[in-house]
Amino acid sequence: MLPNHRPIVVAEEFAVLTALHGERFDLGLGRSLGFTQPVREALGTLQARPREFAAAIEEVREYLTGAGNITIRPADTGRIPLFVLGTVTGLQIAAELGLPAVVGGPLLTSGPEAFDAYRSEFRPSSQQAEPYLIVSAEIFVAESPSEARALAVPEAWAMAQSRLTGSFPPLLPTTSLPAQRTSRQDRYVAQALATVIAGTEDQVVSEISELLKRTGADEIMSTASTFDVAALYASDARLARAVATL
Structure with missing residues (x-):
């Protein structure tokens, strides 16, 4: 900066x-x-x-x-x-x-x-x-769309909290996030998730292809982050195999 x-x-x-x-x-x-x-x-x-x-x-x-x-x-x-x-x-x-x-x-x-x-x-x-x-873009790949989407939630929640409190908290597991949220918290989480690419291999490849077409980008940089590091490594491995077909 x-x-x-x-x-x-x-x-x-x-x-x-x-x-x-x-x-x-x-x-x-x-x-x-x-x-x-x-x-x-x-x-x-x-x-x-x-x-x-x-x-x-x-x-x-x-x-x-x-x-x-x-x-x-x-x-x-x-x-x-x-x-x-x-x-x-x-x-x-x-x-x-x-x-x-x-x-x-x-x-x-x-x-x-x-x-x-x-x-x-x-x-x-x-x-x-x-x-x-x-x-x-934040890109998550998992066995199912719901599993992939869940990986994006800890970072989205931390982003929402930072906008409300001015402090970026440590990432938490999805199971530890509060079940009850204010409308502002929900809105900020939704905004953070709006540009996330998450799904199965086929779904992610389709979304990446559409993003490349829409932006004319020469390169895609995946910047995914989540609480579960092992799950993130597995997601990245799936992503690497998936984009090899592009």
């Missing part, structure tokens, strides 16, 4: 990681001020204007490529790919700077206009000759 960090610090941190562990890191840059109001207050970040965000991305890129007015250390760390984590504004900035973009959340339920604009307005850069879009 670039508004919370100085560009030179971000560049040097990733340069050090790359020097230590090789060219295995992608650097995603987002514009969020912080997850909750207490976090934003603690960080002291008050605003993140689009133009300032774009300028900060360019500053990071200049440091990493040796074009900045200061030489970071280590200086020769190879190529560190930059990605813009974005909403509609993020896609616009990614197109302007010639960078790949990663999108998710509510934007995935909208029409194709923002994605089409990213591709049509893309300006090639030294890193990226053509537009490249990654769609991030």
Whole structure:
């Protein structure tokens, strides 16, 4: 989340990681001020204007490529790919700077206009000759649709609670979640589940195919999280086998 960090610090941190562990890191840059109001207050970040965000991305890129007015250390760390984590504004900035973009959340339920604009307005850069879009989604695969959907509930409940209390709680097993919920809690849980892809292998492949068609994405990133780690591993294994047919 670039508004919370100085560009030179971000560049040097990733340069050090790359020097230590090789060219295995992608650097995603987002514009969020912080997850909750207490976090934003603690960080002291008050605003993140689009133009300032774009300028900060360019500053990071200049440091990493040796074009900045200061030489970071280590200086020769190879190529560190930059990605813009974005909403509609993020896609616009990614197109302007010639960078790949990663999108998710509510934007995935909208029409194709923002994605089409990213591709049509893309300006090639030294890193990226053509537009490249990654769609991030929570994907769960299980024996039945109900089992898959249940895996998504702990994260959705934690997201709902964070919006109500300002604190993101630890994930809980589904059986430990309260049976009685307020209308606001139900609404926030439903919003968190709205973009989740959950079901059997055939159902998930069908939904992923539709998402690829609707967004024109070049890549799908699964960001699933749940309380039961073993169930998550099993879901990911099912997903890997399922998408091998695409």
